[in-house]
Amino acid sequence: MLHYLRTYEGRVKVFLVLLVLFLAAAVTVNFYLLMLSRDTVMGEIGQRILLVGESTRLELGLPESRLPGEESRTARDAALSQARLARLTKEHNLSGMDLLDPAGRILVSSLVGRVGTLDRDYAELSPAQRRGLEAGNRVLGSLRDAEGIAYATLPGFLPLLSPSGRLRAVLKVEEHAGDLAQLDRSLKVLSAVQAAGLSCLVLLVLLFARWLLAPYRRLLATAEGVGEATGVLEKEASDPDILLHTFQAVLEKLKGQERELQHLKSHRREGSDEDFPGESLARSLNSGMMAFDATGVVRLVNPAALQILGRSQEEMVGRRLGELFEETEGLGRLLSEGLGKGAPRSREMVPHRRPDGKEIHLGVGLSPIHREAGENRGLICLLSDLTEIRLLRDRVALKENLAQLGELSAGIAHEFRNALATLQGYGRLLQRCRDEEARNLAASILREVGNIGAVVGEFLQFARPAALSVSEVDLRGLLEGLSREMSEPSGSPPFIIRLAGVFPRLSGDESLLRRAFHNLLLNASQARNGKGVEVTVTGATEGRTLRIEVADNGKGIPPAILPRIFTPFFTTRVDGTGLGLPLVQKAIVSHDGSIEVASQEGQGTRFLIRLPLGAPHESFPLS
Structure with a gap:
């Protein structure tokens, strides 16, 4: 971890992460300040509501006298109470004022026609708020702005207790709260905008980091290859040091x-042409x-x-x-x-x-x-x-091309699978028909769908990212197993696989390598063309590189076809998919190896594979 943070890539990513965290902290503080302002405005409005309610309670003499709406009061008294509430509402510039019983039913209201109905603001109070009213505490309701900001109100509730401490009634005071509603709505919009902006910023930072570091990674991979070839690469060196030492070495060589x-x-010297200096x-x-x-x-x-x-x-x-x-x-x-x-x-x-x-x-x-x-x-x-440098550059370009092709083909393959699933469903429905001809046609459809599905499966295998599961691979054991499985010495015509040379253990993805060599041997087996074919797999080490030659004595490949054999979907067989050899090339390249082919018609084909004996670099995936 510490070594990664010392690299240029690690420092850039840490800087971008800190930048995002700083902006997130700034947004959080800004949101907190806005919430604090909102709470302050609400507190001031609530204080005014409670003060007005308390003065109204004292002026009306509540709850010492009997409450309006009780059976002992006359209709005239109720009307006087309604008029007094309306007058107090107008004097204090309120939105409304109501007297409620403990169940929320309106006993007296400053507005005509509300007596006897349940108050909706009181009904929305939580159980904890209602318990607070019963205990004699004053409670603020929720801001109501459904009818528009200009008509927004904020209710406050004052409990009226009997001498015994029992909740006798509740005085509701409604205050105009247009400014508070405007602030609350602005706070919600601003919070949404800030959250969306921060999400976009995180996405842009991730894309920017990938775009910014892509050329640097390619440059570093090339510098490491040159450094290993010239012997100037130091162990445990940081990325900038690798680049600096490599290019200093190249510059010194050119200056020399x-x-x-x-x-x-x-x-x-001046003289005859024979006196060459x-x-x-x-x-x-x-x-x-x-x-x-x-x-x-x-x-x-x-x-x-x-x-x-x-x-x-x-x-x-x-x-x-x-x-x-x-x-x-x-x-x-x-x-x-x-x-x-x-x-x-x-x-x-x-x-x-x-x-x-x-x-x-x-x-x-x-x-x-x-x-x-x-x-x-x-x-x-x-x-x-400069062959090694050129090969390294070509290998990086091939990886990039395979990655782009994989991204494009993956989407196409998934669309094919969806269509095939539909066709398969209709084919199975047709099989349920009583008509014999329809069932036969359905069986043919399902058989062809299965064949196309197999092709799409290989297509997806080619398009899928080659994420290596690296382990120690017993290459000799792997090849001997393939030889036992695929050899047909008594077949007509026969197919024989022979192993020669050395096959040391190497680090790689055993499943991917097995699939690659299986496809190569299968390609040789399909070249029998009525005659027996013998394949010789020869291994040899060249420094830190394993050289594997797969040679057969089959019919060979025509010169016009040879340059296209690694092109996806190119095939000369009627039942071929054209993905066997491209999958082989992708597997070898993903192990930082190379594959070459030479062939002569009538004399056979030779594939030359080079694989590093060390662990393959995982600089970027092949998508």
Whole structure:
């Protein structure tokens, strides 16, 4: 946890969380102050109601005298009490004033026509409030603004007790409370707006953090790959330190190459074309170096360049540029332009195929050699092998493409499933018909729905995020189990699986790897085409990488089809879904591995898989 907080990503997220908490605290304090203001206004109105009620009680002489509405009082007395309540209501600028019995029935009211009815405000009092009235406490009712803010009122209730302490009646006083209703409604609207704004802010913070940190994560993953390849990555280093050390190392390397070029230029000698400079210096360089004369003949090549290009000294020295490289593309094109134009080039990346067929990516720097008179004397080329960096960048791009494709396909697959469920329901209803032909048609519909459902299931499996359940995987045991399950040595035609080499234990998702190798072997089995097929699975370690080759002697893949075999839904079989090999590629890529394929028609197909022996990085999921 502490290590994560020291990273740049952790600090950004902590800052955003603190920002949200600060804003939430500010909203809470603001809400509290508004509630306090509302309670203050309500308290002032309630105090006025209680004071007016107390003065009214004293003026009417309640409850010492008999109450209006009791049997001993005359109708004239009741009318006088109603008139006095109406006068007091007008004098104190109240909304109304009523005298209630303990059950809430109106005995006398300042308004005509209410006597004998139940008071709705009294009926809404809680049991605790009614017990408070019986105990002689004054009670405020609820704000009533159903008829509009201009007609809002706030009722107050004063208990009238007999000398024995029994609740004899209740005096209700209603005060105009338009300002309080306006404040209460504004408080509700403002609270809703603040809550919605805070929710939107949290959502925006989450999206902003993901958007802000996405380029940083890709940059960090690339820097870690370069740091491991160059050996400059320190253990337990923080993210900024990893980036700083990696790019400092790359910068130092480039500066060293530039110093080497400057050194070669400063020590070049005037003389015949045979006296080419820097032979001893070139042999000591870690970077590859080639020197051409003005006619394009290789005059000097150091051991590092020979190793990178996969050639020998005899193959290179003394031969022209056009004999070694294709001058219309890649390295040959850059060298031809450098000799023709005499212009320097730096930090160029070009693909190159070595004589042994291996595809590599070269970092190229060109520096022309000029005589003092400005005449072009030749060209120096510095080379470095950037294949690992390019593969790392391609792997990150592939993960992003698979993630985008997965998000798109998941929605489509779910829509298909809904439609299939409807078709399946109608098919089962048709099976209940008495008509034999209808039942047969229903069975055909259900069978086809099942087939399409299986395709949609594989589709969802491809679209689902590849969240790894990492554990120690016994790869040899896994492959031996698949061999026993899938081999058909006595079949017609036979299908045989053989294992060779070493298969050390590795960290990964056993279920995902098993599915990937099962799909590969199944793909080879389906290539029998009437002839027996033998598949050889060979394992070997290359440093911290496991190299697995799955080769068969089947019918092979046509050259026109080979580039598309990992494209989702591309298939050459009538009953195929086109998702088997894309699922294999997704599983291998999710383990930070790579998969390549080579095939010749009539001679079989070879898949080359590379998996890291360490735990796979989970930088982001494949959606």
